[in-house]
Amino acid sequence: MDVILNKIIKGYTFLNEDLADPRTKALFLIGNLWCVPSLSIFYTYFVSVLGPKFMEKRQPYKLDMILKIYNVLQIICNLYLVHSVSYVRFSAILLYDIRREETQVLNSCRLLNAFVHSVMYTYYMLSSMKINISWKKHITQLQMIQFLILIWHYSKLLWTDCDYPYWITMVMTVQNVVMFILFGTFYYDTYVKAANVPALPKIEANDVLVGKLVSNGKLKEQ
Secondary structure: OHHHHHHHHHHHHHHHHHOOOHHHOOOOOOOOOOHHHHHHHHHHHHHHHHHHHHOOOOOOOOOHHHHHHHHHHHHHHHHHHHHHOOHHHHHHHHHHHHOOOHHHHHHHHHHHHHHHHHHHHHHHHHHHOOOOOOOHHHHHHHHHHHHHHHHHHHHHOOOOOOOOOHHHHHHHHHHHHHHHHHHHHHHHHHHHHHHHOOOOOOOOHHHHHOOEEEEOOEEEEO
16 A cells, blocks of 8 residues: 555656746646646536536527627737837847747747737727728738747757756647648638639529529520
């Protein structure tokens, strides 16, 4: 029994102490191993079981104002993060990046992510206000560029000795590769493939009444 307890304690210590990054121990929700997996499990259960069951006999809630407030807060927070990194500091980040300082590399990743999300939530805000803007395609392009840059940043840590956890680098690299593939597939199906599909001719009710038939996708007189 003592042997089993010692193995459990050693395993717990290995997961929570040995693998942990000391720089994130004081951060909210990621200070230990259990918060993020627990929240992920609850989220999956809520969207697949609890949420649909709760809304089964209810009408959809009107959340327009809540969504507008949420989008405004997201825009403010992300713009604040972008603004907090001045031009001088951004130049320093690039210099530290060349010197392979991982802390500054991660700071530049945060700056990029905050900028992209500020653009995204601005688009969501304008859409919720029924303002028709054609940003969707360009936002997808911007997100794909972001994933490529993040892949480059994280993959550099795989062959650079900078005292950063190797397994986190692997996870983040693979995650951004998967995200790029998913967004790239969506972009191809929505904007490339769909644009090459010829549109079928529009058939009006009067065309049928006067005896027009459809043959091989073309209208012809009977």
